[in-house]
Structures are given as structure tokens and as C-alpha cells.
Amino acid sequence: MPKKIILDVDPGHDDAIAILLAQGNPDIELAAITSVAGNQILEKTTYNAQRVATLVGATDIPIAAGAKYPLMREQITDGEVVAGSVHGVSGLDGPELPEPAMDLDPRHAAELIVDLVMAGEQDEYTLVPTGPLTNIVLAMRLEPKIVDRVKEVVLMGGAYTQGNATPAAEFNILADPEAAAAVFAAEWQVTMVGLDLTHQAVATPEIKERIRAIGTPISRVVVEWLDFFGANYDSVWKMPYPPIHDACAVARVINPSVVQVKEAFIAVETQGKWTYGETVTDFLGSYGLPFNNLAATTLDFDAFWDLIIDAIKQVS
Ligand code: RIB
Ligand code: CA
Numbered sequence: 001m002p003k004k005i006i007l008d009v010d011p012g013h014d015d016a017i018a019i020l021l022a023q024g025n026p027d028i029e030l031a032a033i034t035s036v037a038g039n040q041i042l043e044k045t046t047y048n049a050q051r052v053a054t055l056v057g058a059t060d061i062p063i064a065a066g067a068k069y070p071l072m073r074e075q076i077t078d079g080e081v082v083a084g085s086v087h088g089v090s091g092l093d094g095p096e097l098p099e100p101a102m103d104l105d106p107r108h109a110a111e112l113i114v115d116l117v118m119a120g121e122q123d124e125y126t127l128v129p130t131g132p133l134t135n136i137v138l139a140m141r142l143e144p145k146i147v148d149r150v151k152e153v154v155l156m157g158g159a160y161t162q163g164n165a166t167p168a169a170e171f172n173i174l175a176d177p178e179a180a181a182a183v184f185a186a187e188w189q190v191t192m193v194g195l196d197l198t199h200q201a202v203a204t205p206e207i208k209e210r211i212r213a214i215g216t217p218i219s220r221v222v223v224e225w226l227d228f229f230g231a232n233y234d235s236v237w238k239m240p241y242p243p244i245h246d247a248c249a250v251a252r253v254i255n256p257s258v259v260q261v262k263e264a265f266i267a268v269e270t271q272g273k274w275t276y277g278e279t280v281t282d283f284l285g286s287y288g289l290p291f292n293n294l295a296a297t298t299l300d301f302d303a304f305w306d307l308i309i310d311a312i313k314q315v316s
Contacts, residue, residue: 002029003253004124006113008066009246010038010131010172011048011092012078013229017222017308018130018156018246019049023056024311027254031125032116033063034109038131038175039078040091042068045131048092050100055218056315059101062116066109067134070176078171086232086242094228095221110138114146123151126253129183130156130246132175137182152189156249158266158279159195160295164237169277170195173268177277181268184279190293192266192279193249197259197296201248202241203230207305214309216316244308251304252296258307260298263291 007022007030009015022030033053035046046065053063069075078085087093105112113135117125127150129136136153139146157172157180165171173180184190203226212223230242252259265282269275281295 002027003126004029004031005126005128005253006032006034006116008034008036008109008127008129008131008135009049010036010040010045011052012039012045012087012131012246013092013225014244014246015130016048016052016092016225017244018250019052019058020056020222020315021247021250021308021311023058024314025254025307028250030058030061032061032112033058034066034112034135035063036066036109036131036135037068037075038172039087041077044091046104047100048090050102050104051097054098054101055221062105062112063102064105064107064109064112067138070132070134070179071137072178073176076175086229086236088228088232095224097221109135110142113139114143117146117149118143122149126151127153128155128249128253129153130249132172133157133179133183134176137179140182140186147186147188150188152191153183154191154193154249154252156193156198156246158192160279160281161196163278164195166277168272168275170279173279174277177268177270181270184266184268184293190266191252191261191296192293193252193259193296194279197299198245198248199243200299200301201244201304202239203244204241210305210309211312214312214316218316219312222312247308248296248299248304251307254307255303258300258303259296261294261296264293264295265289265291266293266295
């Protein structure tokens with residue numbers, strides 16, 4: 001049986017590849033897409049989610065827009081992080097994309113998440129957030145029962161070694177630390193697919209050539225995404241090859257052996273001057289608190305990229 005997921009995204013080039021992977025993998029049923037402000041403002045991330053869904057053929061699922069702003073802190077977008085934007089003014093610069101083939105679901109993202117989860121069976125849905133966690137906490141507050149009903153939350157965000165938006169904080173968490181703190185502290189199991197893992201998922205020249213060799217219009221779009229994202233990533237973070245962060249969370253749901261994890265106590269710092277948004281990760285039990293969540297540690301690079309390439313072929 002395919003695993004049902006709800007993707008909560010802020011496209012974003014790597015969010016776009018996560019949507020493609022979810023749509024193109026036979027072990028995943030992409031039940032809905034919800035958008036959140038993050039890499040760009042909500043209007044742009046929502047429009048981008050619709051365009052990518054159209055591109056990959058996910059035109060028969062509900063897509064709902066969510067939170068325009070974080071819960072408490074002032075809004076930041078990708079463009080204000082570190083020295084500049086890696087996703088461009090549109091949030092998904094690069095190749096031309098189709099106009100949306102679908103209208104938005106009239107519900108708020110939080111309502112859509114609650115409606116689907118509460119109408120489903122126990123453990124029917126896995127939530128896969130790949131942007132700030134504002135929609136997830138709003139859904140929790142709208143209907144606290146979803147915490148028990150959801151199978152698990154597998155999110156791209158955080159880091160247990162070093163951040164990217166600040167030395168302590170990864171962007172998705174820093175964009176709404178109060179939301180993230182509530183999501184990690186809730187009773188459900190959260191798998192943190194953080195930078196420690198996603199920085200292993202780099203699109204090397206060899207990988208780009210494998211994608212280019214597929215030879216379809218969508219494979220060309222993906223190569224152009226990687227070119228744009230990669231060039232900016234190098235200029236902002238001095239990494240020669242772009243890490244495809246968000247797709248790692250989907251890969252974990254598809255095949256847990258592709259993304260290995262370790263149990264840990266994880267909490268989000270919301271008071272620290274220098275550590276605001278840090279995902280404090282205790283693998284050793286230093287706090288004597290229960291290991292409440294999982295932290296992703298090791299990627300099977302070859303298996304990961306095989307999943308991506310197979311998905312591109314599938315949706316092409
Ligand atoms: O720090 C990486 C995360 O921030 C990814 O989800 C990327 O899309 C941006 O949102
Ligand atoms: Ca993202």
C-alpha cells in the first residue's frame with residue numbers, strides 16, 4: 001500500500017523536487033499539498049506549488065494556501081538570509097513553468113490538514129513539512145487530536161551540528177522557531193531531516209548528467225533548477241554542488257534505509273540571543289529527558305539519486 005503524505009512546502013527549488021519525487025514514486029500517495037511563507041512570501045510559494053504540481057501531473061489533489069506570516073517573530077524570507085537569495089525573486093527562478101491547471105482549495109492549509117487527517121484512519125497520513133512549521137502548529141491548535149492520529153511527522157529542517165541561516169539555526173526553523181518548538185514538543189514522532197543529512201544529498205555534475213540524459217522536457221526543467229539553485233547556493237554558501245534538502249524528507253518516507261536516523265531528545269531554542277531557532281539535539285541523554293524524536297544522520301547517496309531519477313522518468 002502506498003504511504004499517504006501531505007506535503008507542506010515553500011517552493012523553493014528543493015521543495016519542487018520533493019513534490020516531483022512524491023508524485024513520481026509508486027510507494028507514495030501524494031494526498032495534498034499545502035503552502036506556507038518561507039523561501040518567499042505566501043503568494044509566491046503558493047503559485048509555485050501550483051505550477052510544480054501542474055508540471056508533474058499532480059492536478060487532481062487539493063492544494064491549499066496556509067500561513068502568510070510566522071506565529072510570533074517578524075517574517076524573514078530566503079532573500080534576507082545570510083547574504084542573498086538562492087531561489088530568486090519568484091522563489092523558483094530558472095526555467096519557464098506551466099500556469100496552474102487547478103484552483104486553490106478554499107480552505108486554509110491548517111483546515112485541509114485537519115480535515116484529511118481526521119477523516120482518515122489511524123496512522124493513515126504522514127505529514128512532510130519542507131518549509132517553516134507555521135501551518136503544522138496551526139493545524140495542531142485547530143484540532144489537537146491530529147497529534148495522535150497522524151502516523152508521524154518527517155520534516156526537512158534543523159541541524160545538530162551547524163545551521164545555515166545563522167551558525168545555530170537552519171532556515172525553516174529560524175523562520176518560525178515558536179512553531180517549530182511546539183511541533184517538536186508534541187506527542188507525535190518527529191523525524192528531523194536536518195542539514196547534517198541533507199548536505200550529503202548534493203547534485204554533482206555526474207548526477208546532473210544522469211538527469212540530463214533522461215532527455216525529456218521535465219528532466220531539462222530539473223537540470224535548469226539545479227543550475228540556478230546550484231549557482232546561487234555556491235555564491236551564498238560556497239558549496240560547489242547544491243544540496244537537495246527537501247527531497248530527503250520524502251526519501252525517508254519512501255524507504256527508511258535511504259535516510260538513516262538516531263533517537264535523540266530534540267528541542268528548539270526560542271529564547272537565545274545567539275541560538276534562537278537552534279534544534280538542540282541530545283543523543284547522549286545529557287538532560288535525562290526521553291529520546292522523543294529521531295534525527296537523520298546518514299544518506300545512501302546512490303539510492304537517493306536513483307529515487308529522484310526514477311521519479312523524473314515516471315512523471316515525464
Ligand atoms: O535550509 C534549507 C531549507 O530552507 C529548505 O527547505 C529550503 O527549501 C529552504 O526552505
Ligand atoms: Ca523548503
